[in-house]
Amino acid sequence: MIKRLIAGIAFFLHAAIVVAQHSLIVEVFNENRPMVGASVRLSGTAYSGQTDTDGRVHIRNLKATTYTVAVSYLGFQPQYREITVSDDEQIRFSMERAALLTDEVVVQATRATENMATTYKNLSKADIEKNNLGQDIPYLLDQTPGVVISSDAGAGIGYTSMRIRGSDGQRTNVTINGIPLNDAESLGSFFVNLPDFASSVDNVQIQRGVGTSTNGAGAFGASLNIQTNTLNKDPYAELDNSFGSYNSWKNTIRLGTGLIDDKFTFDGRLSRIRSDGYIDRATSNLQSFFLSGAWYGKNSLLRANVFGGKEKTYQAWYGTPESRLTGD
Structure with missing residues (x-):
């Protein structure tokens, strides 16, 4: 009698557990086309899988509670959505392409690498x-x-x-x-x-x-x-001033717009450097500018740099001996 009672209780408990378990179907699409191989994760569980050829994953044996479904795919923006599972549920994600902007890569044949004999x-x-x-x-x-x-x-x-x-x-x-x-x-x-x-x-x-x-x-x-200089994504403005021996001064202004509309950047610099020099009659008065503008396309980059300088330096080389000054 006791064995039959225990068996009956176990049967009803098993039935209650089976009834309490539900399933969730996750569909992942892009422009109404199923995405194969999209990664799907379910918070609070150990589940992690990928969509099949129909863009679906079928997650079984879920308890009735609230979960966060995370979907990701290379080149697309990851998406997160909460869903309360109280019965067999189905949820659909529509993925959007991600715009990934990285620093520019300039390929130069003048650079040596670790595999070169230089x-x-x-x-x-x-x-x-x-x-x-x-x-x-x-x-x-x-x-x-x-x-x-x-x-x-x-x-x-x-x-x-x-x-x-x-x-x-x-x-x-x-x-x-x-x-x-x-x-x-x-x-x-x-x-x-x-x-x-x-x-x-x-x-x-x-x-x-x-x-x-x-x-x-x-x-x-x-x-x-x-x-x-390469890409500066954020706007900036800098003022640098330096002072050193022999009345040496450096004043620099740097400005940049940052990335405008994910396409354009403009950078500029103005500099002035003055010094009396260590040697007599060796003063320097220098000015320079640097302007740079760039356009960033989807797979291309166009940059124009304009720079120049002006210098006024007194003669500090080819010194004339005193004997020549007094003898001629």
Whole structure:
């Protein structure tokens, strides 16, 4: 009698549990077309699955409660929806494509990688900003291996030069966004014409020895590849001021619109650098500007950069000996 009573109670309990369990059908579509392989997750359960060829998943043995259904698919915006399961239910999701905007990728043949037989050093924007106090680009590269710098005025402002592994500027290929900067006649690069250009630079790569080049023998001794600013998604305005020895001043204004309508960006910079110099009669008065505009398409990028500078430096080289001044 007791066994029959226990069996009856167990039967009714099992029946109650079966009655209390429900199922949920999740449909995932895009423009009325079923999406195969969409990921479906159900909060509060261990369930995680993918839709079949009909864009459906069938989830069984659910308790009567409220769940959050999460649906995701690569290239589409994930969706979340709450549903209260009190009976066998069915829910449908209509997925929308996601607009994923990333930083621009510039493919440059002038850059060396870890698999190339070239000795190189990369400097990030953070590395450059740490030492950018108004001195020319050679002074910002002073602590990199194989680089020796010099300054006519003695303070790193005005005419500066550098040697990489003993090769002078005529044997160093300098490119800005892949475009050669070297002078067509002297083959050298004059950074005095680009004061405070480092404030508009995103990264720099220095290649020591023979490396990749866009203008032939200019890279016999070394290569210096400079890439200017890339995408700034948010609007910004910056004012930088620096003061140093020998009455050296740097004033920089930087402005940017951020991304407009997910398509356009505009950036600008104005700079002024002045210094009395370490050497007598070696003053420098430098101004420069940098303008950049870009259009971002779905699979393409169009960017225009315009920059220039004006310099006025007093003669601090080719000193005349006193004997010549007094004897002639």
